[in-house]
Amino acid sequence: MTPAFMPVGTNGTVKALRNEDIEKLNYRLILGNAYHLYLRPGTDIIKNSRGLHNFMSWKYNILTDSGGFQVFSLAHFRKIEDQGIYFRSHIDGSYHRLTPEKVIEIQSIIGSDILMPLDVCTPPDCSREQARDAVLTTTRWAEQSLQTWKEKVQYESHVFGIIQGNFYKDLREISAEGLCSLDFPGYAIGGLSVGETPGVYADILAHTAGLLPPEKPRYLMGVGTPDYILEAVQNGIDLFDCVYPTRIARNAMAFTWSGTLSLRKESLKTDNGPIDEECGCYTCSHFSRAYLRHLFRAREINAAVFTTYHNLYFMQQFIEEIRKSIADKSFLPFKKDFLLKYKSKK
Amino acid sequence: MTPAFMPVGTNGTVKALRNEDIEKLNYRLILGNAYHLYLRPGTDIIKNSRGLHNFMSWKYNILTDSGGFQVFSLAHFRKIEDQGIYFRSHIDGSYHRLTPEKVIEIQSIIGSDILMPLDVCTPPDCSREQARDAVLTTTRWAEQSLQTWKEKVQYESHVFGIIQGNFYKDLREISAEGLCSLDFPGYAIGGLSVGETPGVYADILAHTAGLLPPEKPRYLMGVGTPDYILEAVQNGIDLFDCVYPTRIARNAMAFTWSGTLSLRKESLKTDNGPIDEECGCYTCSHFSRAYLRHLFRAREINAAVFTTYHNLYFMQQFIEEIRKSIADKSFLPFKKDFLLKYKSKK
Numbered sequence: 001m002t003p004a005f006m007p008v009g010t011n012g013t014v015k016a017l018r019n020e021d022i023e024k025l026n027y028r029l030i031l032g033n034a035y036h037l038y039l040r041p042g043t044d045i046i047k048n049s050r051g052l053h054n055f056m057s058w059k060y061n062i063l064t065d066s067g068g069f070q071v072f073s074l075a076h077f078r079k080i081e082d083q084g085i086y087f088r089s090h091i092d093g094s095y096h097r098l099t100p101e102k103v104i105e106i107q108s109i110i111g112s113d114i115l116m117p118l119d120v121c122t123p124p125d126c127s128r129e130q131a132r133d134a135v136l137t138t139t140r141w142a143e144q145s146l147q148t149w150k151e152k153v154q155y156e157s158h159v160f161g162i163i164q165g166n167f168y169k170d171l172r173e174i175s176a177e178g179l180c181s182l183d184f185p186g187y188a189i190g191g192l193s194v195g196e197t198p199g200v201y202a203d204i205l206a207h208t209a210g211l212l213p214p215e216k217p218r219y220l221m222g223v224g225t226p227d228y229i230l231e232a233v234q235n236g237i238d239l240f241d242c243v244y245p246t247r248i249a250r251n252a253m254a255f256t257w258s259g260t261l262s263l264r265k266e267s268l269k270t271d272n273g274p275i276d277e278e279c280g281c282y283t284c285s286h287f288s289r290a291y292l293r294h295l296f297r298a299r300e301i302n303a304a305v306f307t308t309y310h311n312l313y314f315m316q317q318f319i320e321e322i323r324k325s326i327a328d329k330s331f332l333p334f335k336k337d338f339l340l341k342y343k344s345k346k
Numbered sequence: 347m348t349p350a351f352m353p354v355g356t357n358g359t360v361k362a363l364r365n366e367d368i369e370k371l372n373y374r375l376i377l378g379n380a381y382h383l384y385l386r387p388g389t390d391i392i393k394n395s396r397g398l399h400n401f402m403s404w405k406y407n408i409l410t411d412s413g414g415f416q417v418f419s420l421a422h423f424r425k426i427e428d429q430g431i432y433f434r435s436h437i438d439g440s441y442h443r444l445t446p447e448k449v450i451e452i453q454s455i456i457g458s459d460i461l462m463p464l465d466v467c468t469p470p471d472c473s474r475e476q477a478r479d480a481v482l483t484t485t486r487w488a489e490q491s492l493q494t495w496k497e498k499v500q501y502e503s504h505v506f507g508i509i510q511g512n513f514y515k516d517l518r519e520i521s522a523e524g525l526c527s528l529d530f531p532g533y534a535i536g537g538l539s540v541g542e543t544p545g546v547y548a549d550i551l552a553h554t555a556g557l558l559p560p561e562k563p564r565y566l567m568g569v570g571t572p573d574y575i576l577e578a579v580q581n582g583i584d585l586f587d588c589v590y591p592t593r594i595a596r597n598a599m600a601f602t603w604s605g606t607l608s609l610r611k612e613s614l615k616t617d618n619g620p621i622d623e624e625c626g627c628y629t630c631s632h633f634s635r636a637y638l639r640h641l642f643r644a645r646e647i648n649a650a651v652f653t654t655y656h657n658l659y660f661m662q663q664f665i666e667e668i669r670k671s672i673a674d675k676s677f678l679p680f681k682k683d684f685l686l687k688y689k690s691k692k
Contacts, residue, residue, distance in 0.1 A: 011644040012637070018648070019632070041615070041640040048616040049636060057632040269387070270394045286365075286403040290395060291358070294387040298357040301647055302364070 002217065002238035005224070005319050006031045006063060007312055008246060011040070012056040015246050016301075016308040019058050025309075025316050028060040029113075031241040034106050035067030035074070039089050039096070043109045051111030063114035063241070064107045067098055068138075068162075069190070069222070072121035080120055080137065100141040104148040104159070112157060116188065117145030119162045124195050131166035132174070138164045139178035146182055160186040160219060167200055169207050176211035186217035189237075193223045202231050209235035226255075226318055226342060230335045233322055245315045249307035252296045255314035258341050261289075263307065268293045281313035282306075348563070348584035351570070351665050352377045352409060353658055354592060357386070358402040361592050362647075362654040365404050371655075371662050374406040375459075377587040380452050381413030381420070385435050385442070389455045397457030409460035409587070410453045413444055414484075414508075415536065415568070418467035426466055426483065446487040450494040450505070458503060462534065463491030465508045470541050477512035478520070484510045485524035492528055506532040506565060513546055515553050522557035532563035535583075539569045548577050555581035572601075572664055572688060576681045579668055591661045595653035598642045601660035604687050607635075609653065614639045627659035628652075 007014045007022060010033045014022055022030065032052060037043075049055035052062060068085070071078050075087040084099035100118045107115040118141050120134035142161050149159045161179035165171035179187065189208050192201055205220070209232075212218055217238045223229060224242020232240070245255065252263040256276040263275070274284035275292065283292075283306040295303035318338075325334035353360045353368060356379045360368055368376065378398060383389075395401035398408060414431070417424050421433040430445030444452075446464045453461040464487050466480035488507050495505045507525035511517030525533065535554050538547055551566070555578075558564055563584045569575060570588020578586070591601065598609040602622040609621070620630035621638070629638075629652040641649035664684075671680035 011640070011646055013641060013646050013648045016647045016651075018651070036644075040644060041636070045615055045636055045640065049618055049634065055634070055637050055640075057637075269391055272395055288395065288401070290387070290391055291401050291403075294357070294391065294401075295359060298382075298386060300357055300359050301362040301650055302359045304647055305362075305364070305651070 001323065003229070003233050003319055003322055004029060004239055005229070005315050006239065006241040008033075008241055008243045009056070009058075010036050010243075012037060012052055014308075014312075016250065016304045017246075017312065019056070021309060022058075022312070023060070025312050027312070027316065029239075030058065030060070030062055032062050032064045032110065032112070033067070033070055034064045034103060034110065034112075034116075035070035037064075037110060038067065038098075038106050039091055043106055047109050051109070053111055061113040062110070063219075064110055064112040064116060065221070065241075066103050066107070066116040066118045066162075068116075068119035069121050071098065080134075082137075084118065084141075085120075100144040101148045104145050105152065108149075108153045108155075108157075111155070114186070115145075115149060115153070115157060115159045116162060117142045117159060119164055119190060121191060122164070122166050124167070126166055128168055128171070131164075131168055131171050135165050135171050135175045135178075138162065139175060142179055142184075143182055146184070158185045160184055160188045160217075162188045162190045162221070163208055163211070164190050165208070166191055167196060167204055169204070172204065172208045173211060176208065180211075180213060184216070186219060186239075187212050188219040188221050188239075190221050192220065193225075193228055198227075198231075201228065205232060205237075206235050209237065212236075224315075227339060229318075230322070230338065233326075233331070234335065245311040246308050249311040250304045252293075252303065252307065254292075254307050255311050255318075257338075258344050263289065263292045263296055263303075265293070275307075275310055276314070279310065279314065279317075281310050283310040283313075347669065349575070349579050349665055349668055350375060350585055351575070351661050352585065352587040354379075354587055354589045355402070355404075356382050356589075358383060358398055360654075360658075362596065362650045363592075363658065365402070367655060368404075368658070369406070371658050373658070373662065375585075376404065376406070376408055378408050378410045378456065378458070379413070379416055380410045380449060380456065380458075380462075381416035383410075383456060384413065384444075384452050385437055389452055393455050397455070399457055407459040408457070409565075410456055410458040410462060411567070411587075412449050412453070412462040412464045412508075414462075414465035415467050417444070426480075428483075430464065430487075431466075446490040447494045450491050451498065454495075454499045454501075454503075457501070460532070461491075461495060461499070461503060461505045462508060463488045463505060465510055465536055467537060468510070468512050470513070472512055474514055474517070477510075477514055477517050481511050481517050481521045481524075484508065485521060488525055488530075489528055492530070504531045506530055506534045506563075508534045508536045508567070509554055509557070510537050511554070512537055513542060513550055515550070518550065518554045519557060522554065526557075526559060530562070532565060532585075533558050534565040534567050534585075536567045538566065539571075539574055544573075544577075547574065551578060551583075552581050555583065558582075570661075573685060575664075576668070576684065579672075579677070580681065591657040592654050595657040596650045598639075598649065598653065600638075600653050601657050601664075603684075604690050609635065609638045609642055609649075611639070621653075621656055622660070625656065625660065625663075627656050629656040629659075 565585035
């Protein structure tokens with residue numbers, strides 16, 4: 001059922017929630033990070049536990065990111081080579097080399113249902129030449145990844161292609177053309193929502209989405225704010241992942257239908273109302289804003305637990321409203337009304 | 347149903363668990379700290395929420411500690427005066443004065459089901475004279491507390507007397523005599539498990555318990571290790587509280603029937619077994635030692651959540667086994683067998 005949002009479980013757990021919460025919230029696909037899991041606990045330990053599903057006791061689907069983005073954003077040192085990426089771990093500074101083949105192998109040990117090929121990410125201010133090299137390498141690695149998957153991965157799974165190309169439309173075209181010719185069962189768009197203006201985001205997103213085969217699933221990587229999701233759904237995006245709902249929750253920021261709310265605000269100290277009057281989640285049914293503010297001030301673990309639950313509940317409701325509006329052919333008015341209200345408090 | 351263990355919810359939440367967990371684990375009485383709640387969020391906020399039960403959404407019973415021990419152990423500065431205690435907050439250094447009357451008032455705003463009177467705690471190495479002064483003050487304050495409770499607390503609740511007297515048996519006698527003459531509905535024993543040897547603990551405990559009326563509930567404050575609980579049950583103690591099971595859980599230490607287990611141990615890294623083969627808790631039914639070790643290493647919130655759940659499940663099972671053994675008149679063999687196994691790994 002799409003569109004769908006994937007909660008992020010970087011280290012083999014969705015931070016602060018239990019699998020039964022995630023299941024109850026109707027999420028059936030979560031994201032793991034091959035980069036993190038490869039570094040810690042390591043593939044030996046995951047293999048010894050017969051894969052990540054078993055290790056973390058999650059019976060539904062897992063998509064794993066390849067690590068291309070994490071090496072780009074987290075590693076202390078990285079060097080893109082023809083055959084792969086050489087980098088230092090952000091955890092202990094140890095040196096590692098990831099190749100397209102090895103990254104597929106790692107994800108097959110993890111037992112991912114959807115595997116992502118190793119890609120080359122570029123900074124927002126990168127030169128056209130650098131961005132073009134990244135696209136060419138990403139395409140070449142995608143082909144090698146698909147080949148490795150075909151030869152070595154025995155269980156039922158899928159590999160998606162990742163379109164790169166920075167903010168250069170012609171490079172996005174080159175990337176899409178190269179990957180589409182490889183006939184992946186689904187396509188991801190990388191390199192957006194990395195600090196560009198909303199206008200550039202919308203422009204490159206629309207351009208890139210237009211290059212993809214309409215019958216195949218489209219996954220916009222790392223996007224998770226409501227406004228960006230709406231923009232993307234309008235461009236036919238099916239799948240999203242982002243740490244946003246869970247990370248802001250740990251920082252005391254809660255979704256409401258009229259915008260985000262900081263649970264640290266002094267004005268909430270005697271506020272006996274729920275985070276959002278319209279919300280029917282566990283947190284809103286049991287706890288007041290005043291209580292949640294108290295838990296954050298007292299640095300209680302449950303502050304993160306309750307707020308994360310609320311934010312992932314909100315996100316699922318939001319996605320379900322989108323689905324309904326699509327079914328009703330009322331997506332555009334829904335989008336307009338939602339944004340009017342969501343941005344009203346800002 | 348006694349004996350019973352009270353999970354500690356210092357700040358109006360049992361750390362890392364939800365009320366529904368606590369309820370499912372068959373705990374019906376938890377402990378809150380008047381000292382902490384008075385300082386943060388403060389009585390105004392709790393009053394505005396119509397008491398702690400409502401604030402934290404807990405429908406069963408709450409016992410609150412008076413703050414005597416917290417002022418003694420946490421405050422940056424304290425001065426025992428005739429009328430009360432003058433101290434500086436451990437949170438922000440602000441100055442406060444607590445009197446017996448005020449402490450009852452605070453707990454009545456909290457809405458505690460069992461209130462504890464303000465007491466004077468003494469260090470293990472304290473002189474006889476200092477300990478005697480503390481006992482006399484504690485007894486005087488207990489009388490004032492009871493009087494305040496009778497005059498001002500309208501809802502159904504109970505106030506317990508707290509026996510002090512350090513490690514001086516004659517002072518324990520003076521304390522018990524003074525408090526028993528006030529006819530409290532229950533008696534607490536304070537000042538034990540504060541660093542003394544097990545022999546001194548057992549000796550003073552037995553002596554003090556022997557001074558209490560057999561028909562009234564006996565609460566041993568701050569005791570929570572299995573061996574100390576067994577010793578206390580043998581002396582007719584009914585009620586316990588301790589941060590031990592929840593605090594050690596956050597530090598990766600789990601109960602097992604053959605002793606505590608550090609979940610950080612290198613040797614667990616490929617251990618696919620549960621924390622304890624004999625345990626039927628949620629954590630042990632879903633997660634391996636290897637996985638929990640991974641969560642602790644990755645500093646995941648769920649490491650604390652899952653281990654706390656296990657430890658409070660274990661504690662409840664342990665207490666239920668004690669109850670059964672009492673009903674079966676097999677407490678002493680149970681105690682012996684339990685300790686033999688529990689200490690076998692140490």
